[in-house]
Amino acid sequence: MSQFKSELESVKPEWKGGAPKHVKAFFTCRTGGVSSGPWGGPEGIMGLNLAFHTGDVRSCVAMNRRILSGCLPSEPKWLTQVHGTEILHADDVADAPQADASWTTTPGVVAVVMTADCLPVLIADREGRIVAAVHAGWRSLADGIIQKTVAKLRDELRGEGDFAVWLGPRIGRDEFEVGGDVLEAMKAHLPQAEKAFRAANQPGKYFADLALLARQALEASGIPAESIADCGLSTFGDPARFFSFRRDGEKSGRHAALIWIEPQNHP
Template sequence: MTNLQKPSLGLIRANWNAPKRVHALFTLRTGGVSSGPFGGLDGLSGMNVGLYCGDVPACVRANRAILAGLAGGEPHWLRQVHGTAVVQADHAAPEQEADGLWTATPGVVLAIQTADCLPVVLADSEGCAVAALHAGWKGLAGGILQKGVKTLRGALGPGARILAWLAPRIGPESFEVGGDVLEAMKKKLPQAGLAFAPGPKSGKWMADLACLAREALAQEGVAAEDVSDCGLSTAADPQRFFSYRRDKGRTGRHATLVWMEP
């Protein structure tokens, strides 16, 4: 007999040391209403949240509404441009061009979209402020993580202890890049070479986004024990994840959400 039951919403919840009032999660590819390449592996019930990847806008808005119900408030969505702008969600325009959001207001929900890039969630140890950052290689090379940490400390004080959660992203076994990426990283991160291994093709490198993120966070004094990593690769698991590179650009976008309870 055919199973006509819609898949439940798949989620990965952050496993880190943030206060209980801070909620952070990453959506999997099923549990929504998108279809085709924006659906599950069977092409159905997809939780795509990206408005600019070719999906039917009404389906994307329906998926976003599901997440608003889950979080208890409408998430703040950005039009991400692989830059380093980090804006305060309380004053951000809808779909504002930026790649990071922060807030010190309970109940304000931050959202980042990814399909291989690294989503990074920040919070202080007292649960007074949170940030969500889109860290692809261009953002990492530009210093978006350092900017995110500085922004939270600017709001809370220079002594604030910052915690970070690294959500699913393309793993180093799948992320082949050119030498230009390595050189761009070295300009911002002196030890960036540790995050690159020679690739199977001449002149190519396999890049570890999580390793680069740890170095960027360390530059701002975020302790290694305060960085939690889910360790999951989007490219390696088509059952659960969209992947821009694996799916040759025709794919959906995951959401990483973070908010503080009122």
């Protein structure tokens, strides 16, 4: 997994089949900002928490967002994520509306989702005509947000589109313990969902593989396995680099997964 450091430490996608033309994307790490305490880095300082709703000092979050924006062609199109299936045109987003995915065809418009164990899914047409960011928590994943997003992108390209997909850092398959309700919800929309679950030590509990479930949803949408790249990184398992809601509780910070089409005049 390649890294880059401009102003921030981040994880960049390694796209399968080559990077989409003119598309830029990255996932923020835990450090590089001004938050402290549980929203800080491993030593309790210099955290890059990007969410206002976690209890962090608002001025610190605002500064973290300004630091992030300095690495981007424009201010990200922030959403208020509600574990649903609403998908918005990022160009029209203002004041953080409720949604869990956004898309754009406009160079310089930055689509973004925030996560702290949920799976971020970044999608790009290989010709660089359209991109999307998806927040795939288990509820939205079970309700079809990935399939809905792919269908929307194809619709915008009038049925065309050779898509590349990147699955970002999320809670690992050996750490995401869930109940039988999650298994049943997934099986309702993904016929092979049971392959992504294995029994945990407690009766009626399972470990779920979010990345495998996302792969099933993508392949059901006609995106082949050879177009899906997975970073394989666990937020829960790497406290030095990542926040984790399951590990740290309500005061966990949030990361950003961002994607945009590079403006032609960008240096």
